[in-house]
Amino acid sequence: MTENMLRQRTAARRDAVIREVLDRAWALMARDGVAALSVRELARDLGVRQQSLIYYFPSKQALLDALFADGFGQLQPRLAAAGSAAASPVDRLVATVTELLGYCTAHPARYHLMLQRTVPGFTPSQASHQIALDTLAILLERLADAGVTDPADADISRGLINGLAAEQVANDPGGDRFTRQAPRALRALLAGLATTSKE
Amino acid sequence: MTENMLRQRTAARRDAVIREVLDRAWALMARDGVAALSVRELARDLGVRQQSLIYYFPSKQALLDALFADGFGQLQPRLAAAGSAAASPVDRLVATVTELLGYCTAHPARYHLMLQRTVPGFTPSQASHQIALDTLAILLERLADAGVTDPADADISRGLINGLAAEQVANDPGGDRFTRQAPRALRALLAGLATTSKE
DNA sequence: GTCTATATCCAGATAGAC
DNA sequence: GTCTATCTGGATATAGAC
Numbered sequence: 001m002t003e004n005m006l007r008q009r010t011a012a013r014r015d016a017v018i019r020e021v022l023d024r025a026w027a028l029m030a031r032d033g034v035a036a037l038s039v040r041e042l043a044r045d046l047g048v049r050q051q052s053l054i055y056y057f058p059s060k061q062a063l064l065d066a067l068f069a070d071g072f073g074q075l076q077p078r079l080a081a082a083g084s085a086a087a088s089p090v091d092r093l094v095a096t097v098t099e100l101l102g103y104c105t106a107h108p109a110r111y112h113l114m115l116q117r118t119v120p121g122f123t124p125s126q127a128s129h130q131i132a133l134d135t136l137a138i139l140l141e142r143l144a145d146a147g148v149t150d151p152a153d154a155d156i157s158r159g160l161i162n163g164l165a166a167e168q169v170a171n172d173p174g175g176d177r178f179t180r181q182a183p184r185a186l187r188a189l190l191a192g193l194a195t196t197s198k199e
Numbered sequence: 200m201t202e203n204m205l206r207q208r209t210a211a212r213r214d215a216v217i218r219e220v221l222d223r224a225w226a227l228m229a230r231d232g233v234a235a236l237s238v239r240e241l242a243r244d245l246g247v248r249q250q251s252l253i254y255y256f257p258s259k260q261a262l263l264d265a266l267f268a269d270g271f272g273q274l275q276p277r278l279a280a281a282g283s284a285a286a287s288p289v290d291r292l293v294a295t296v297t298e299l300l301g302y303c304t305a306h307p308a309r310y311h312l313m314l315q316r317t318v319p320g321f322t323p324s325q326a327s328h329q330i331a332l333d334t335l336a337i338l339l340e341r342l343a344d345a346g347v348t349d350p351a352d353a354d355i356s357r358g359l360i361n362g363l364a365a366e367q368v369a370n371d372p373g374g375d376r377f378t379r380q381a382p383r384a385l386r387a388l389l390a391g392l393a394t395t396s397k398e
Numbered sequence: 399g400t401c402t403a404t405a406t407c408c409a410g411a412t413a414g415a416c
Numbered sequence: 417g418t419c420t421a422t423c424t425g426g427a428t429a430t431a432g433a434c
Contacts (some may be wrong), residue, residue, distance in 0.1 A: 011228020028375075034317070035319045038410085039411095040410080049420085051412085059411080118315060120234045132237055156359075156363070159359060159362035159384065160384075160388075161362065163364075166315070166354070166361050169394075178354050181358070188386060188392045188394075191391040195390060195392055238428070238429095249429095250429080251399080251400050258428080259427090259428070
């Protein structure tokens with residue numbers, strides 16, 4: 001067994017541990033809220049000492065940043081694949097938005113950390129922020145394909161999408177009162193924007 | 200001087216102290232974020248001991264609840280008065296939404312506490328929640344006057360309005376990139392909803 | 399009404415043994 | 417890699433003097 005093979009094995013094990021830590025962190029956040037996550041409690045939940053986690057994540061900031069990047073790393077391929085069999089660009093946009101809203105409402109804690117971004121002292125690193133921008137780019141591309149090329153109109157559309165997610169998570173958690181309106185809301189907005197002058 | 204007059208004077212003084220505490224709390228939240236507010240720091244800022252504030256607010260929860268109610272108590276008359284000189288129901292709706300978005304972006308901390316509601320352990324009391332509902336009712340009434348009578352369409356409209364506020368506060372704080380689109384966005388959505396079937 | 403003193407608990411981070 | 421031990425500082429809340 002060469003030294004290189006050993007290094008691969010230990011690296012793989014390290015990745016597996018990190019994966020488990022992130023999964024447990026998501027679970028705790030889902031249960032108690034994003035702001036309630038403490039490294040101590042996470043460690044207790046994992047059966048180790050708080051200090052041992054520092055070996056993997058040197059600070060709480062680093063842990064939150066890893067979670068942020070992890071969330072977008074999961075969301076991005078889902079958005080990219082959404083509506084691949086759609087009959088029209090608008091249908092594909094609707095499918096993409098439905099996928100996004102499904103993710104947000106199924107995982108309110110992720111929505112809070114990744115998109116709402118009101119977690120106490122947290123700001124994503126530049127690298128993690130880039131992953132978020134790349135993911136947002138998918139949505140903007142689908143919007144453009146559906147005819148929303150004006151940046152102002154894209155901002156409006158983003159607002160509607162984010163707003164449906166926000167209302168859903170805040171005022172009907174676990175339900176679909178707001179998100180189920182997304183297809184009609186989007187089609188109506190697109191139609192309205194196309195016929196409403198910019199005064 | 201009767202005992203009753205004395206009681207009034209001391210009650211007035213108590214109200215004045217409470218007013219000052221709330222104002223300083225809003226200022227600190229605006230500076231450091233809602234979640235960062237601590238009773239200790241607030242007391243330090245006011246020049247008293249943390250324990251003295253408990254005389255006015257028995258717990259941090261009570262303080263946050265008072266702030267929540269105070270914010271809606273200020274917002275409600277502003278919304279009620281908005282667009283009183285408007286030429287049409289739609290114009291009045293636009294004026295009301297503009298007022299709301301102006302409040303949210305001028306006071307992101309209030310938006311966070313009152314409408315975003317992701318403050319660690321905070322849930323408003325039933326009484327405070329009612330004030331929030333009464334305020335929301337003004338917006339719903341203006342929407343109905345503008346022709347949005349279908350509850351589903353009202354939900355969609357709420358989503359758009361809240362979403363523009365959320366995007367503005369999160370992605371262009373201090374600017375007006377999203378909120379300035381509100382009039383066009385609203386008019387377009389209303390027009391679109393009126394002509395888009397519910398399939 | 400405001401204070402001192404204190405209780406109790408929790409957080410994140412560091413040093414260094416093994 | 418994980419541990420024990422410890423540091424440092426923060427939080428909310430209570431008891432009781434003045």
